[in-house]
Amino acid sequence: MDVLLVEDEVELAGMLADGLRGEGMDVRVAHDGARALELTAASEFAVVVLDRDLPGISGDAVCRTLVSSGYPARILMLTAAGSVSDRVDGLTLGADDYLAKPFAYVELVARIHALGRRHGAPGPPTVLERKGVRLDTGRRLAERDSRPLALTRKELGVLEVLLLADGGIVTTRELLEQVWDPYLTPETTAVKVAVYQLRRKLGEPPLIETVPRFGYRL
Known part of the structure; x- marks a missing residue:
């Protein structure tokens, strides 16, 4: 599995890279956001392990750039800030998972493997359609009544489910498990925010119905 590790603490990055290589991963290392963008522009990685607190171009900016460009890697964000709001912020940016420092090395390895399996997993039917909404899951393109929709990775994930x-x-739990992170609690606002943004972008008449105490349906 090809992994890009983006970590500005040189000693920590070296230790993690050596450990992950010992797990059979092909690891490249970047110590700042600019280098991370250079490497992702030149190569395709299965997983990007991305420190949120980087010098120069921040981890948030790198994540936004990768997600908006449709870069196919799964993104695991690392940060010293471990509050629920920080986790939600990171996931709302489009990251697939989030790990607060200090973390257990075995958990990092397990999460990278899990993301790598999701990266290579076969997808559902290539094109999904309902109520005038069309989603090409292979190209990650969506439209309503032939009008293109500019959706983030998470919004595309919600629409697909x-x-x-x-x-x-x-249910909210199902959306968290399939689009976000199974470790998040149902009380997080990440799903609510993504559904709100998706509703806004889909336009009128409204398509997504909130079913009180249960979840959502199209």
Whole structure:
């Protein structure tokens, strides 16, 4: 598995890179955001382990750039800030997982492996359609009534789960597990924020229904 480790603490980066290579991973290292963007522009990684607190171009900016460009890697953000709000902020940027420092090395390895499996997993049907909404899951392109929709990775994920449900109710827990991080609690606002933004971008008439005490459906 090809992994990019972006960490400005040189000694820590070296130790982690050596350990991950010992796990059979092919690891490249960047110590700042600019170098991370150079490496991702030149190569495709399965997982990017991204420190949020980087000099120069921040980890947040790197994450936004990768997500907005459709870069296919799964992103695991690392940070010294471990509050729930910090976790939600990182995931709202488009990261796939979030790990607060200090962390257990074995947990880091487990999460990278889990993200790597998701990166290579076969997807559902290539094109999903319902109520005038069309989602090409292979190219990650969405439209409503032939109008292109500029959606983030998380918004695309929510839309995909709702379309796959084919009118059925999708719970907040299911959205967290399939689009975000199974370690998050249902009380997080990440799902609510993403659904709000997705509703706004889908436009009128409204398509996403909130089912009180249960979840959402299209």
